[in-house]
Amino acid sequence: MRGARIPDERIPDDMMRPMWSRVLQITTLLAVPASLYMVFVVAPIEEKMGVIQKIFYFHVPSAFMAFLGVGLCAVMSVLYLVTRQRRWDLVAHAAAELGVVFCTIVLITGPIWARPVWGVWWTGEVRLTSTLVLWLIYVGYLLLRQNAENREQAARWAAITGIVGALDMPIIYKSVEWWRGLHPVVLKMSGGGGLDPVMGRAFAACVVTFTLLFLCLLVERVRLGRLEDEVESLEQQAARRPLTAATDAGGGSSR
Amino acid sequence: MSYLGTVLLVAGKDLRTEIRSREQVVSLFVFALLILVVFNFAFDFTIVDFGSLGPGVLWVAFIFSGVLALNHSFRIEREQDRIEGILVAPIDRSAFYLGKVAATMMFMSAVEAVLVPLAAILFNQPLTTRLGALLLVLLLNTLGFAAVGTLFAAVTTQTRRSEVLLPLLLFPAAVPIALAAVRTTSHVLAGRPFQVYANWVWLSGGYDLVFLAAAVLLFDFALQE
């Protein structure tokens, strides 16, 4: 039966895509072009930096999402250690992965922005340096998970790392800030104060859109994680009954 | 056995084992010394001011030999599953953690105590008279490194690639302590008053408190199955 879908009745109830998830996806799908429109059509071009300044609309919200990932991972890690329920670990893992993804976006858009504006790729700007350290910590988180012997060990070790990483984050940012000296004026990347109100609205729209995107991806990743768990437990059952499993695989093949 | 008694017992056991076996003493010192020598070749300190690069060089040496100490500390317990003997004992496992932190600190401090004067000789620097401040800075920052390092080492030494994973996890997490250590050491060696680097000292102290507390709570999870 090539090309046949698994009929919905065969999927366990809690794996079905719930209504709110569909709504989230549709909202995100609408929000993205709307924000792009606001960024590239509505918002004016910045005087000093030119078009390249528009990277700011992607760079800063990505940083926010990275922090959201880190914070969510930490909270979920605590919940996992306290309750030992698999679902908290699934969210923690997904949040950490998304944190790394958005961190990567920050680290790529940063130099792309810096190069035309200041002529250097890496400015040693405080926030970028701190974000690099954060990126390293959570890449370490993911690598540690891979090096654990089993799922439960991976979850436990990752929870420890996630909590330590989140606690460390503010200290890292502070220490790098002090190390470099406070806010060299020329390296102001956030474009915070003195923002044109139209730009401000575009920025706010971007933050909302990125958040929706984050949540969308989080939901999908958690769903994927649960499906992976389901596959693993099916494999367990099959391994224990090798002969009966063959006769059970009626599915569609023998029809 | 009281909590503090257990901590001292564990630290004492590590110290006594090291005195007998002398397994890591040599490698820690030699490794740290090697790093100093390499940097002596890498930078021409007659031109470059030692004050600006020296503390960084010193702390690179301390941190790398610290990683060796951490790995060794738990490798002993992993060998022949000795750690299980500790885990079934009627003690608070966080006391075992603090004992390990104390032991690592002792070894790192021993290396520091030898290397700072040695660096002074190697790089032709006058040794500071502000010994009290130097001691405080060394202790405070070594403690922070040992606190986070011991927690991570307990986890990574259970993997096959512990030599890679420990630095991978520890170095980024220890960035604040590394920065604080280098900056404060630099100020102290230059003989500057406390006010100049006071905020860094608070940062180190805060880091130590936060992560000792976190590790005490989290350590049990690192060793369960």
Next chain:
Amino acid sequence: MTFAASATPGATPLLTARRLQKRFGASPALDDVDLDLAPGERVLLLGPNGAGKSTLLRTAAGLIRPSAGSLLLFGEDPWRGDRIAIRRRLGLLSHQTFLYDHLTAAENLVFYGRLYGLGTTTAGARRSLDEVGLADRADDPVRTFSRGMQQRAAIARALLHAPDLLLLDEPFSGLDAAGRDTLRRLLRDRFAGARAFLMATHDLESALPLASRVIVLDAGRVTIDRPSAGLDAARLEALIGRHAGAAGAGVAP
């Protein structure tokens, strides 16, 4: 098919397992284990490699956390209750010695004694070592000991705090004849009263005479659980063979 174990009626069990499960990944290491251990019982845990004997012992020792079900020690949940009080009454003797190579035998015992809050002195350590025939080597580093001697020192370590429940994982492996006799003697003398032990072993010849009950594990499940009266090694092997595969781990062609 399990036979009901005959425990002393009315006594608070030292160990109670109910629907105990441990999963490390794919297949379960322990699968629905029910077990009661009363004071005075001397239980052998048998079964092929990978049957879950070590896992059961280590779960009882508090090293492993159950995936499902419960394991109570002295009536309490070691993961929720006063773990320290529980561990004080528990002993573990593994085929690993838990001794520190570079310390002397006496120093090792002093360390463990103090760890258990016994205030052990060097003299006390020497006495314990004397009981296992190592008095003359008390001040030598453990790494100079032969395997048999190390295991004897480990026995002294495990019995130092007079545990009410002793868990043994292949204790006879690597023991020389003197060591086997010493261990048998100590187990006979020390565990005649209200104390109990649970021993996983392949050495039926040494262990069966000491036992009051045998439990056989297969693929994480209990297949046999009966008093040891009337059993000798041969009969036991036959019994195990008859029940092999009864755990449902695959169908024989």
